[in-house]
Amino acid sequence: MEPKELMTKRRIEKLASEYENYEEVLSVSDPKDGGFEVFVSHSSADNGFIRKVLLFLKYAKGGVNGYVDWQDSKLQHPTDAQTAKRLKDRIRNSRKMIYVVTNDSLKSVWCSWELGFADRDKGVDNVAILAVKPNNGRWKHNEYLQQYPWISYENNLFHVVKPNGEIIPLHEWLTK
Incomplete structure (x- = not known):
């Protein structure tokens, strides 16, 4: 498993680099329906790679809007109970x-x-792991x-x- 995961990071970075000029569209604005397609949970130490994940989702995966907390001007810093409420929403x-x-x-x-x-709100099938850390x-x-x-990432x-071994194309999983 390890090489596939590391290749996934490199592949996302490579695909995202094609869209670096579009980065201004990554600012968070509330979609008309109030929701984003994907909430991206991450460490703030990884913001550089997360920008590439957002570009990848938006341009390589057909316009999927990702949400990250550091682009949300309504979040309080330092974090507090309102931060948790906003993230839950x-x-x-x-x-x-x-x-x-x-x-x-x-x-x-x-x-x-x-x-x-x-996990509790969406269920296991609506959460996916993008493993950048080798885990064997x-x-x-x-x-x-x-x-x-x-x-x-396999076979391009x-x-x-x-x-359970079931395999779903990423775009299909993201949009269903």
Whole structure:
């Protein structure tokens, strides 16, 4: 599993680099229906890569709007109870959640909290793991992540692979 995950990061970065000039469209504005297609849970230490994930979703995956907290001017800093309420609303109003797993996101209490809330609110099938951190398929000390589908890149295509082995094209998973 490890090479596919690392290739996924490199592939997303490569695809996103084609759209770097469009970065101004990544500002958060409320969609007319009040929701985003995907809530992207991540560590703020990974913001550079997360920008590329958003570009990838928007341009390489057919206009899928991703939400990230650092682009939301309505969030308070430092964080407080209102931050949690706002994030809950954003998770509820997104169809899917992608949890970007890195060494930093695994240490983040906010990422764990977001994942737990999304699991309860959306169900396991509407959460996917984008693993940037090598894990050798074991997720030592984070074994609970094995219950979620994960994003894979194979045969020039991105897929969501469910724990039961079912494979769904990423675009199909994002839009259903």
